[in-house]
Amino acid sequence: MVSNPALSFRPDPGTIPTDPGCYLWRDRHGRVVYVGKAKNLRARLSSYFQDVSNLHQRTRGMLEVAASVEWIIVASDVESLHLEYNLIKQHRPRFNVRYNDDKSYPYLAITLGEEVPRAMVRRNPRNDGSRYFGPFAHAYAIRDTLDMLLRVYPVRTCSKGVFDRHQRAGRPCLLFHIGKCSGPCTGEVSPEEHLALVEDLMAFVDGDTEGAVEALEAAMASEAEKQNYEAAARIRDQLKAMRTALAKQVMVTGKREDLDAISWHADELEVAFQVFFVRNGRVVGRKGWTVDRVEALDMAGLVQRFMVQVYSERAHTLGSGAKALTATAKGGADGLIKEPEGDATHLVGKEVLVPELPEDHETLEELLSELRGSRVVIRVPQRGAKRAFLDTVEENAREAFQQHRLKRAKDFNARSQALKELQEGLGLEQAPLRIECYDISTLQGTNSVASMVVMEDGLPRKSEYRRFRINGVVGQDDFAMMHEVITRRFKRYLAERDLPLEDEDGKPRKFAYPPNLVLIDGGKGQLNAANRALEELGIEGVELASLAKKMEEVFRPGRSESVMLPRSSEALFLVMRIRDEAHRFAITYHRSLRGKEMVESVFDEIPGVGPARRKALLGHFGTVRAMKEATVADLEEVPGISEGLARTIHDHLRPGRRRTPVER
Incomplete structure (x- = not known):
């Protein structure tokens, strides 16, 4: 044994x-x-x-x-x-198993959380009360469709800044004049009328198209009977745009039914999944995933895990009040929070078509039925239009698998080779599966900050990135700053290593997991400062190295000579990538602090403007530049800003400029 x-x-x-x-x-x-x-x-x-x-x-x-x-x-x-x-x-x-989207897919977003909702194409859905449709295979496809539908449903598409600017000016933008916006910013339509247009647009995109076409045809006939030929011609153009948009939505069956089709292509190491979403008989979205087969699961088990992943993700992305698939831990995670609100039928079709049934499909049907709010059936079609459609989905999965294999083979081999070369080149006991890189960013000793970026298995782990604001060093002393940052990071590690990895609120602790390799952006001085910090804390088992920019030399503690990784080696490319990422992350944080300080200094010079009025001004105008371009009358529109204070602000922001009679 x-x-x-x-x-x-x-x-x-x-x-x-x-x-x-x-x-x-x-x-x-x-x-x-x-x-x-x-x-x-x-x-x-x-x-x-x-x-x-x-x-x-x-x-x-x-x-x-x-x-x-x-x-x-x-x-x-x-x-x-x-x-x-x-x-x-x-x-x-x-x-x-790890589910990776094969790309960032575009969605059509309707910002229902705003008083005047906006239609837009968005790649990264957020939980802000918006309603999402899709995902779509190509951004240009949904943009073209939306452009045509705006002729029928002229809803707002502009940003908040543009909307507010035209609202203050009392003049609608060009989109209103060419018939692609109804002008809610200037009261050309009321918020209620605009919301009705938004609801009609959402119904159309969700597949309810027959009623919209019939209504426009009836309206065109009515206007023609009244001899209002110009109005009839406008409706005719709207009908043409609507039919063009409908032509872009592939018809799957002759029935107005809701279904999802899932298929895959696999080998021993990976699986490529494709999902097509059909509502009212038309394809309204599709998405692809790739899965690393790191678990000992057969295809039935993988399909079950995949379907839970897909529909849980859709509940989060498209939910807009749909039932949430969340669990809470109360000494053992014994309860589920389900919040049934609104209509969730767009999340899951009445039927889910698959080439073979997943593991324990009865339980899975129960879960999906709970999510949809009505009965959901998982079935394997044997013949007819649905079988042909599922074969099409499988062809898409096979093509996605081949494309992914070509890209992944190159990436995976390069990462494995880089870690092996780095281990051998630096003389490490084991491959550095987790690398943390630190960089300092400062400008003559002011607003000094540091960054910590993380790579695991050769890939960035952005959720583990951290940033530090230097508070114990005065002036330009990079060595002391690096000593402070390493000390702070590993003091937190010592404090958290024996605690549960999650705190009382269920959030992961930030520094509880140690790296295999700490990489410092700098030369021997920064390396010695970091090494001294680790020795003072008694940290063992963490390897240390630094990368100098001048010759891309790698230094190790206790060695007088640097390590020169081959110029064409994957190891050198890896350490350069993580060094550049740490530099970018530090610079971004440093610039944000400098920008914030500059804004604060502008307001500090204006008497009568405290934190509350500062917040109101920035909330109204968005930027200091917009405030500088504002007139006294514009400044008076901000709540809490009197006429006298508006003149004071105007004079401080634009010194030396005489006000016009209108501004006075």
Whole structure:
């Protein structure tokens, strides 16, 4: 029997419950490395504590890293699906499958959170009360469609700054004059009338098209009967634009039905998924994902995990009040928060078409039905239009897989080679899977800041980036600044390493996980300062190096000679990329502080303008430049700004300029 490393911490089987729930494997630092779910926790966990030669290779790799296991009980199988998704999203375990969008897809966004909603194309949905449609395969496709639909539904598309400027001027913009905006900024239509246009636009994009076409045809006929031929011609043009937009939406079936089609193409290492969303018989969106098969899951298990991921993500992105797939931990994450608000039927089709049924599809149907608010069926079509449509989705998945393989083979091999070369070139005991790079940014000792950027497995981990404001060094002393930053970072590590990785509010602790390699942007001086900080704190097991810009030399503690990585090596490209990223991150923070200081200094010179009025002025005008261009009358429109104070502000912002009679 081959020794199983997990036997050293195996819990007593009698203490493991037989209830459904989720389990978490953690490494020696307490970091979650794998999350799974089970209908029977005792039976599932017992399968890990056996001869490792009987386990899948990926499972053996996980057990070699793991140092403990814990579990969370839930009330039902559906709740375990909810909880598993949220735990994976929260912890991002390295041995769970990773879903990567093959690109950033565009959505049509309607900003319902604003008093006068705006239609726009947005690539990164945010939880701000907006309603999202899509995703769409190409930005130009949705932009062209929106441009045509504005002739029928002339809703606002301008930014807040443009809207406010024309509202103050009392004159609508060019879009109003060419018939692509109804002019809500100047009261050409009331907010209620504009909202009605927005609702009609959303209904059309969501697939309710027949009623809109019939209404326009009836209106055109009515105007023609009244011999209002100009009005009839305008409606005719609107009908033409609407039919052109409809032609861009592919018709799948002859029925007005809602369905989603999911298919994939896979090998032993990766899977490419494609999803097409059909509403009222027309394709209204599609999206693709790629999955690293780092778990010992068959396709049925992968499909189940993928469907939970897809629809949970859609609930967050498109929800607009739909049921939330979230779980809360109360000493064991035993409850689910579900907030049914509004219409969620656009999130999930009545049917979900797949080439083969996912694992435990009855439970999955229950979850999707709960999300939609009505019955959802998962089925495998055998013939007809739906089978042909699913074959089309599979062709798209195959093409996406081939494109991804070409790109991924190059990227993965380069990253693996870079880490191996870096380990050998710097004489490290192990490959630096987690690298932290630090850089200082200052301008003659003012507004001094530092950045910390992180790469894991050769890829940026932006959620782990940190920035520091130097507060213990006066003047230009880069060495002392680096000593301060490294000391602060690793003091936090010492304080947090023995604590749970999440705080009382469930948020991850910022510095609880140590790097394999600390990379300093600088020469020997910065390196010695960082090394002194680590020695003073008694930090062990963390390698240290610095990269000097002049010759791209790498310095190591205790070595008089620098390490010259080959100019064409992947290792040198890797350390240069992370060094440049740390520099960019530090410069961005430094500029933001300088800009804030400059704004504050402008206001400090104006008597009578305190924090409240400063906030009101910036909220009204947006920038100091816009304030400088404003007249006294414009300044008086800001709440809390009297006529006399407006003149004072105007004179301070534009010294030496005489006011015109109108401004007086």
